[in-house]
Every structure is written in C-alpha cells, then in structure tokens.
Amino acid sequence: MQRRSLLKALALLPALPLLGNAPLSLAQAIASSITPLDKPHDAWRKLLPPEAYAVLFEEDTEAPRSSPLNQEKRDGTFVCAACYLPLFASQDKYESGTGWPSFTKPIDGHMNTKRDFKLFFPRTEYHCARCGGHQGHVFDDGPKPRGERWCNNGVALRFIPEGEPLPELRS
Ligand SMILES: [Zn+2]
Numbered sequence: 001m002q003r004r005s006l007l008k009a010l011a012l013l014p015a016l017p018l019l020g021n022a023p024l025s026l027a028q029a030i031a032s033s034i035t036p037l038d039k040p041h042d043a044w045r046k047l048l049p050p051e052a053y054a055v056l057f058e059e060d061t062e063a064p065r066s067s068p069l070n071q072e073k074r075d076g077t078f079v080c081a082a083c084y085l086p087l088f089a090s091q092d093k094y095e096s097g098t099g100w101p102s103f104t105k106p107i108d109g110h111m112n113t114k115r116d117f118k119l120f121f122p123r124t125e126y127h128c129a130r131c132g133g134h135q136g137h138v139f140d141d142g143p144k145p146r147g148e149r150w151c152n153n154g155v156a157l158r159f160i161p162e163g164e165p166l167p168e169l170r171s
Helices: 002-012 015-021 041-047 050-058
Strands: 076-080 086-089 111-116 123-128 134-139 149-152 157-161
Touching: 041 050, 050 134, 111 134
Parallel strands: none
Antiparallel strands: 076 086, 076 157, 111 123, 123 134, 134 149
16 A cells, blocks of 8 residues: 555656746746857856856846946836847836836746746746846736736846847847
C-alpha cells in the first residue's frame, strides 16, 4: 500500500517544475514576434554604464526615487537602455508612489516574463524580449481595469520624447 502511494507521488513529480515556472495569469507572455539577440553579456558590459549593466544583466534593482524617469510626464516612448527596443508607451505610465517608474502594461509582445524566487515569495520578473535585459517585476496591485503594476528600473530604460526619432535597434 505504502509503495503504491510512493509510486503515485513519483508519477506527479515531472509536473512540478512546470508549475514552478508558470507565469502569473496577469502577466501571460504574449507570443513574441521579436527575434532574440544572441549577444554575450560581456559585449553589453562594454556598451553600458556600470549601474545600467548591473540592473539589466545582473538583475540588480536601483534605489527607489533614484531615477529621473519617475518625473517624466511628456508624451513619448520608453525604449530598452541596452538594445533600444520600444518597451512602454507614455500613456501607460502612472504614478504608483513606489519610487520606481510604473506602467499598467508594456508594448504587446516586447516583454517576456519568468518566475523569480529571490525573495521568500515568488515574483514575476520581466525582461526585454529582444536582448533579455532585466527590466523589473510585475505585481497585481495596479490600477483598474488591468490591475497590473509593471514596476521598472529607470536605469534600464531610455525615454524618447514624441517628435524625436526612435533610435535604431542596437545589435
Ligand atoms: Zn533590450
């Protein structure tokens, strides 16, 4: 009897890692049309300021209220600070009071998510679909109707005001 329940439990094991990797329903990754870049981290290290590199490729978090983008209220586009892929539109930015630039949603298909167990509770980490650079974490306490808060490191973004051309994607 005991042996049978052990076998039953073992049969369930392959399903467990799948559960662990499942993104929160609120952050279901949309099938991305972006071709991922295959660029070694060392190459990005040479192109980026150290504090941007630490966030984008070592999953560091900037200090709250440290980014000038917290105050950015103009119309425009927020692009990835590494590869320049557009990630957020200014109309989706809002003041969350957290001290980090916050958005209700990213540009469709331009962000991928994964579960992150760095803190005691699992969070959903998200990153640029093109270069894989870490941007921030998504939470479910955002404004209605979507209820999402995309909490972003300002140093991982670059703001391009409306009227200025978007930079050419960096390879
Ligand atoms: Zn990128």
